[in-house]
Amino acid sequence: MAAHDLITGQCRWMEGSGPHAEIVITSRVRLARNLAGRPFPHLLDDKGKQGVLAAVASAAGAGAVAQRYGKLTAIQVSELPALDRQILVEKHLISPQHAQPGGGKALLVNGDGSIGIMVNEEDHLRIQCLLPALQLHEAWRTATGVDDALEETLDYAFDEKHGFLTACPTNVGTGLRASVMVHLPGLVMTKQIGRVLSALSQVGLAVRGFYGEGTEAVGNLFQVSNQITLGQGEEEILGNLSAVVKQIIDQERSAREALVREARVQLADRVGRAYGTLQNAHILNSQEALALMSELRLGLDLKLVKGVDTRVLNELLVAIQPASLQGAAGREMQPFERDVHRAQVVRNRLVTIQS
Amino acid sequence: MVCQECKQKPASVHITQIINNDKTKISLCEDCARAYQHQLGFNFEPNFSIHKFLANLLDHEPVVGKPARASGEQCPQCGLTYSQFGQLGRLGCDRCYQVFAGRLEPLLRRIHGGFAHGGKVPRRTGGAIRVKQELRRLKAELQQLVAQEEFERAAKVRDTIRQLEQQLQA
Ligand SMILES: [Zn+2]
Ligand SMILES: [Zn+2]
Numbered sequence: 314m315a316a317h318d319l320i321t322g323q324c325r326w327m328e329g330s331g332p333h334a335e336i337v338i339t340s341r342v343r344l345a346r347n348l349a350g351r352p353f354p355h356l357l358d359d360k361g362k363q364g365v366l367a368a369v370a371s372a373a374g375a376g377a378v379a380q381r382y383g384k385l386t387a388i389q390v391s392e393l394p395a396l397d398r399q400i401l402v403e404k405h406l407i408s409p410q411h412a413q414p415g416g417g418k419a420l421l422v423n424g425d426g427s428i429g430i431m432v433n434e435e436d437h438l439r440i441q442c443l444l445p446a447l448q449l450h451e452a453w454r455t456a457t458g459v460d461d462a463l464e465e466t467l468d469y470a471f472d473e474k475h476g477f478l479t480a481c482p483t484n485v486g487t488g489l490r491a492s493v494m495v496h497l498p499g500l501v502m503t504k505q506i507g508r509v510l511s512a513l514s515q516v517g518l519a520v521r522g523f524y525g526e527g528t529e530a531v532g533n534l535f536q537v538s539n540q541i542t543l544g545q546g547e548e549e550i551l552g553n554l555s556a557v558v559k560q561i562i563d564q565e566r567s568a569r570e571a572l573v574r575e576a577r578v579q580l581a582d583r584v585g586r587a588y589g590t591l592q593n594a595h596i597l598n599s600q601e602a603l604a605l606m607s608e609l610r611l612g613l614d615l616k617l618v619k620g621v622d623t624r625v626l627n628e629l630l631v632a633i634q635p636a637s638l639q640g641a642a643g644r645e646m647q648p649f650e651r652d653v654h655r656a657q658v659v660r661n662r663l664v665t666i667q668s
Numbered sequence: 669m670v671c672q673e674c675k676q677k678p679a680s681v682h683i684t685q686i687i688n689n690d691k692t693k694i695s696l697c698e699d700c701a702r703a704y705q706h707q708l709g710f711n712f713e714p715n716f717s718i719h720k721f722l723a724n725l726l727d728h729e730p731v732v733g734k735p736a737r738a739s740g741e742q743c744p745q746c747g748l749t750y751s752q753f754g755q756l757g758r759l760g761c762d763r764c765y766q767v768f769a770g771r772l773e774p775l776l777r778r779i780h781g782g783f784a785h786g787g788k789v790p791r792r793t794g795g796a797i798r799v800k801q802e803l804r805r806l807k808a809e810l811q812q813l814v815a816q817e818e819f820e821r822a823a824k825v826r827d828t829i830r831q832l833e834q835q836l837q838a
Contacts, residue, residue, distance in 0.1 A: 350745070350761075351761065352746040353746075353758065355756070356761070435758070471762075472762070474783075474785060475785055476786075476787055477788075478759075481757065482776060483779055486780065486787060487788060489787070543782060544780050544784060544785075545787070546787045547788055550787075
């Protein structure tokens with residue numbers, strides 16, 4: 314698999330099926346790890362970073378990882394054009410920080426993008442497992458398994474008191490950041506979202522908008538993740554997050570039910586208009602597209618419309634992003650041109666699968 | 669209120685985080701908030717000027733232990749000084765955690781609420797640490813069993829503890 318396939322191909326998380334897929338888009342587990350006895354990436358020169366990459370690549374190529382998790386392909390992120398780096402960000406395969414210019418950055422990744430290791434991001438290694446729907450424990454099992462397999466040949470920076478040592482003290486300990494992306498149109502429409510989100514911050518969880526242009530979470534997508542990495546065990550962190558996410562799912566579900574019960578016609582009208590606009594618009598900015606896609610996604614769950622696969626909506630989430638649009642078109646575009654092109658991409662996808 | 673990031677435009681976005689009753693508030697203007705969101709939006713990762721934010725925390729951190737002289741506290745492995753850590757918000761290498769341990773402690777408490785690792789230990793290199801972790805867990809269990817007067821089970825746990833302690837000394 315070349316970098317090109319990864320940039321143009323689809324990812325596992327886009328499948329859109331699994332537990333609570335009607336509300337949970339993705340589950341992600343990320344482990345921050347560093348090699349013992351070497352400066353962290355921000356203090357390494359190019360040669361030092363290449364040394365880290367060589368060590369990690371050889372550990373990843375060694376028996377255990379490949380045997381259990383398949384072959385990981387090394388992509389020299391630093392050598393990709395800026396647009397391609399940004400596409401990897403839009404697909405959630407690397408972080409925005411990893412797409413910044415600068416040498417020595419790499420990504421080791423499996424064929425469907427569900428397992429990735431960012432090398433020389435803020436830490437020497439960021440092991441990531443990204444799955445569709447609510448599969449936090451599955452994601453954890455995979456990430457920790459990859460971690461164990463790498464550790465068979467790598468010496469990690471670890472001490473008894475602080476756990477896994479990371480460049481930023483906010484990650485030290487387990488080095489674990491688990492996050493769940495949820496779609497909460499019901500809680501937004503019923504104006505309960507503020508209450509829910511502020512309750513989350515009180516139990517040590519962080520909430521972010523996913524497609525954050527502006528301060529509102531565009532497209533009603535929210536990302537919930539743990540803040541604390543030191544003191545608690547991994548199972549405890551994941552258990553807390555899972556429990557909270559399940560509560561959010563319940564609340565979103567009852568909000569959706571209430572909407573259908575109290576305002577079925579208004580809701581059906583709104584969903585129908587959203588679908589109609591997406592199928593017929595010739596200019597769509599990304600904010601509008603995400604908002605309409607959110608309503609369509611809600612309408613599909615509530616069976617107010619049919620004929621669109623969740624997978625298509627997930628693919629579109631990425632396809633309408635600026636770099637992905639320009640990458641697919643093979644050229645750079647001005648904002649207005651992008652809006653026109655975005656509308657065309659959406660029209661094509663939603664028309665061809667219409668029943 | 670003025671934006672804490674650019675210190676120019678009025679702040680309209682307020683982010684509050686509460687961890688173990690420690691409340692942290694950040695107020696930003698819309699542009700900075702957008703930059704912030706943009707910065708993390710896709711990664712689902714709370715990395716927002718976290719380094720700057722940490723640097724701010726450090727300013728208010730009471731100095732623990734003896735005050736560092738300008739030339740004093742420096743990591744022998746990577747050369748980072750504590751004041752550089754304050755500016756960068758990042759440590760330089762694994763040794764830094766030992767060198768600055770005393771000064772990191774209040775910071776780690778503040779970020780995480782605790783400061784002793786309670787999670788995974790590396791399989792290959794962490795042998796003794798894993799045993800110690802297991803011992804801590806068993807000793808807590810033993811106390812609980814004794815309190816509940818479950819003496820038979822307590823005796824079994826005590827045997828396991830002895831075994832592990834011998835293993836550790838060997
Ligand atoms: Zn500002
Ligand atoms: Zn150091």
